[in-house]
């Protein structure tokens with residue numbers, strides 16, 4: 001684990017795998033942390049890729065900036081982290097809110113994106129109803145803490161059948177949610193409520209794009225992934241069976257196979273991308 005002070009906060013991150021491998025950044029969702037990507041670390045490293053996984057500000061070991069944190073703040077943190085690491089261009093991917101941050105990164109720093117990986121996410125701006133929900137949830141988490149929310153949503157974060165069948169995965173996901181600082185979660189909820197519509201950005205993307213979705217995701221169902229696919233005709237779409245909103249955790253072997261297949265085709269090892 002490493003850390004860096006940037007934009008007024010300390011960001012913790014892992015930088016794993018061969019340092020001269022093509023860099024891949026994977027961004028966790030809400031309310032998780034970089035340990036979400038533990039099942040990807042070994043597989044990517046063994047295949048020769050460098051994997052950089054930050055704890056977003058307000059999550060995991062990173063510092064908290066209470067109030068409102070916009071997806072643009074998260075994207076700029078990642079750009080600064082890559083600058084610190086001497087990485088000019090990278091594969092940038094994420095799950096759910098992390099996928100939206102990857103789209104925001106593409107919007108703000110398109111020249112730094114070698115390829116995009118969008119797992120279980122959606123491109124449109126928040127609806128009026130969604131904004132109200134996120135702002136209410138932010139108030140609730142600040143008042144009550146994370147425990148009640150974590151118990152309520154575990155069977156949507158991973159497929160309900162996996163909660164029983166995969167107690168280790170369920171415990172990990174619950175543990176990440178419960179350990180999140182409510183001030184960090186609330187700040188991200190408020191900022192995410194204000195996110196822009198990413199559909200125009202996606203329609204203009206020339207970089208390779210991988211869209212992944214759990215077959216039984218109830219938050220961002222397969223239809224949301226198909227909507228993204230329609231915007232990006234050159235994208236690859238993979239549906240992961242026996243998974244919900246977090247296929248990288250629920251079905252790591254299937255998820256890793258799809259990811260590595262995409263990387264091998266579109267991001268070969270020869271290029272080094274160090275600045």
Ligand SMILES: O=C(O)CCC(=O)CC(=O)O
Nearest residue numbers: 029030095096097098219
């Ligand atoms: O609140 C939602 O939109 C679904 C849950 C979620 O955001 C999880 C995540 O960001 O990974």
